[in-house]
Amino acid sequence: MTNAIEMSDVSLHFPRGKSLIRSLRNLMRRGDSAGKGSFTALDKITLEVKKGEVLGVIGRNGSGKSTMLRVIAGIYRADQGEVKVSGRTSLLAGVNVGFNQNLTGRENVHLYGSILGHSKGDLDEMMADILDFSEIGDFIDQPLRTYSSGMKARLGIAIASAVEPEVLLIDEVLGVGDPQFREKSKKRILDLVTNTGTVVMVSHSFSLMTEICNRVVLIDNGKVAAIGDASEVISAYYELTS
Secondary structure (H helix, E strand, O other): OOOOEEEHHHHHHHEEOOOOOHHHHHHHHHOHHOOOOEEEEEEEEEEEEEEOEEEEEEEEOOOOOHHHHHHOOOOOOEEEEEEEEEOEEEEEEEOOOOOOOOEEHHHHHHHHHOOOOOOOOHHHHHHHHHHHHOOOOOHHHHHHOOOOOOHHHHHHHHHHHHHHOOEEEOOOOOOOOOOHHHHHHHHHHHHHOOOOOOEEEEEHHHHHHHHHEEEEEEEEOOOOEEEEHHHHHHHHHHHHHH
16 A cells, blocks of 8 residues: 555545434434434545655534544544555544543553553653653643643643654644744654654644645535645635635
């Protein structure tokens, strides 16, 4: 497989139920996944991401960007189409995914790292690097609920990039922290790509997209509306939202 990610005619439908019980009932009903009781989150998406590429994903809120990342990560299973991913994958999505608020930062390193498929011994070896990169300091042994959202995000980025996944999926967390940390995060991502990693990132930071992405894809209403050079696709986004 010469591409890191291949999506072919991928569609995903979510039930519109007003409650969890109703949603589960809808899911169990034959044919209801694409019927009146559902909406289409992804609509026949076909997309290829090359190995070693940084692909940016933009779009309006609710357009399907985050859903697409979760389908690539295997969290959601597509109702139609095929998804192929080559290599170990890590999803960094929000400041709470994979974390337990009542555990310390150090304990969360082991928790999140284990979700990503790493042993305690491996994570212990990575701990010094994670601490250095996240700039958490002594807070590493404090409960996560005492952290600011920026500290949680920095810890998440530190863990997700330290484990050196072959495919790193980032959902709206790369722009956290002060300018110095954002620059540090950008360098970390570029180092990962240099070491044959592939990155797909959702972000509203168009300046960051322009600087580090090889290509950008615009998702609108669950469909690929445009894909190509960052400046051209960002212009298409502004035309769409004007």
